[in-house]
Amino acid sequence: MAILYKKIYNEIYNQIAQGYYHIGDKIPSEKEISDSYSVSRITSKRVLDELEKEGIVNRVRGKGSFLIKNIEGASVFDSNQKDRGSIAIIFPTSHDFGSFAATLEGCTKVITEKGYKPNLYFRFSNLAEVEELLESLLEDNIQGVIYYPYSLLDSYEILNNYLFNHVPIVTVDKYYSGIKIKSVCSDNFKSGKIATDYLIKLGHKKIGFLSDVSLEGISSIRDRYYGYCEALKENNLPYDKKCICIDRVDTEFMRHYDEQHYITELKNLYDSGITALIAINDIVASYVFRVAKILDIRIPEDLSVIGFDGIPFSEFQEIPLTTVLQDFNKMGEDAANLVIDEINGIHRTSIKDLPVYLVERSSCSIPYTQRTSR
Numbered sequence: 001m002a003i004l005y006k007k008i009y010n011e012i013y014n015q016i017a018q019g020y021y022h023i024g025d026k027i028p029s030e031k032e033i034s035d036s037y038s039v040s041r042i043t044s045k046r047v048l049d050e051l052e053k054e055g056i057v058n059r060v061r062g063k064g065s066f067l068i069k070n071i072e073g074a075s076v077f078d079s080n081q082k083d084r085g086s087i088a089i090i091f092p093t094s095h096d097f098g099s100f101a102a103t104l105e106g107c108t109k110v111i112t113e114k115g116y117k118p119n120l121y122f123r124f125s126n127l128a129e130v131e132e133l134l135e136s137l138l139e140d141n142i143q144g145v146i147y148y149p150y151s152l153l154d155s156y157e158i159l160n161n162y163l164f165n166h167v168p169i170v171t172v173d174k175y176y177s178g179i180k181i182k183s184v185c186s187d188n189f190k191s192g193k194i195a196t197d198y199l200i201k202l203g204h205k206k207i208g209f210l211s212d213v214s215l216e217g218i219s220s221i222r223d224r225y226y227g228y229c230e231a232l233k234e235n236n237l238p239y240d241k242k243c244i245c246i247d248r249v250d251t252e253f254m255r256h257y258d259e260q261h262y263i264t265e266l267k268n269l270y271d272s273g274i275t276a277l278i279a280i281n282d283i284v285a286s287y288v289f290r291v292a293k294i295l296d297i298r299i300p301e302d303l304s305v306i307g308f309d310g311i312p313f314s315e316f317q318e319i320p321l322t323t324v325l326q327d328f329n330k331m332g333e334d335a336a337n338l339v340i341d342e343i344n345g346i347h348r349t350s351i352k353d354l355p356v357y358l359v360e361r362s363s364c365s366i367p368y369t370q371r372t373s374r
Helices: 004-017 030-037 041-053 094-113 127-139 156-164 188-202 219-234 259-271 282-294 312-316 328-343
Strands: 057-060 064-067 086-090 117-121 144-147 169-172 182-186 207-211 244-246 276-279 304-309 322-326 351-354 356-359
Touching: 004 030, 004 041, 030 041, 041 057, 041 064, 041 117, 041 127, 086 094, 086 127, 086 328, 094 117, 094 328, 127 144, 127 156, 144 328, 156 169, 169 328, 182 188, 182 219, 182 328, 188 207, 188 219, 188 276, 188 304, 188 322, 188 356, 207 219, 207 259, 207 282, 244 259, 259 282, 276 282, 282 304, 282 312, 328 351
Parallel strands: 086 117, 086 144, 144 169, 169 182, 182 351, 207 244, 207 276, 276 304, 304 322
Antiparallel strands: 057 064, 322 356
């Protein structure tokens, strides 16, 4: 028997095929589907997500979903269709697609080539919605899941249920501690060490570290921090708490530019005497650039700045950002291969050492011997 959201999908799909709607018509909204079929909003959202992924509708935020393609014949979820099943790809928000678009491309390429159907889920408002989806996918007998974690401090019971029911789930970019969920990540320890070693070789002896999320909640941030500390230790440089600023937020999806907050943080770090700063990623580095102008801190003359990820815009800022790149496409391909191997009973270990590369640009230089007093 077809699962619930597929039944609803089939009905709407077949209504479109039979001419109930025409190009440009608005089709039922999430709320209307939810009310009509007495299902949760997450289920109705999945129906519209599937129609959008098939190129049948265009969803416009705040306005609704509109038909953009005529179709004929039975639904793609026809119960007689035989395939290997679906693999869910869960990215809780689309804000990271700038850096992770290549990961999604790598995932979908491998999944499709191996005869499975990739189902992408994103745009969640909170952790509860993500957990509801994870539970519903398990009930729907999904073949496997690739998950960019919303939080590493939550969802343990749900994730353990996947393990208990032998449903493969693989995380990308981050890994859980204390639970045997497999993961595919870059070598973030090496990333932090590469960045710090580079600044030390330029002559910097007092290097700041800035993160907008906690070490406890985000494994990639924690590993970069450990790499930073190891580089200081190997080069006989002291660890100074005044040079460290790490916020307490446990999820990246709360990230936003709070100008006054970053002005205060950068001023405190700069007043501690740092001549270089490691920003936990390229987005946070861009925030540093903005408030540095307000504080009349010149980059790189007064302060060298380095980021992580290699988000495309980082190369085209007013001051191109030195950064540590990850191979996002390989991350996606490896995650898809890992989950498909698990589906087929081939058990491999997690991958936590994907290569990283330093890209030198204009945001770093040798330190000036004297700094303007402020």
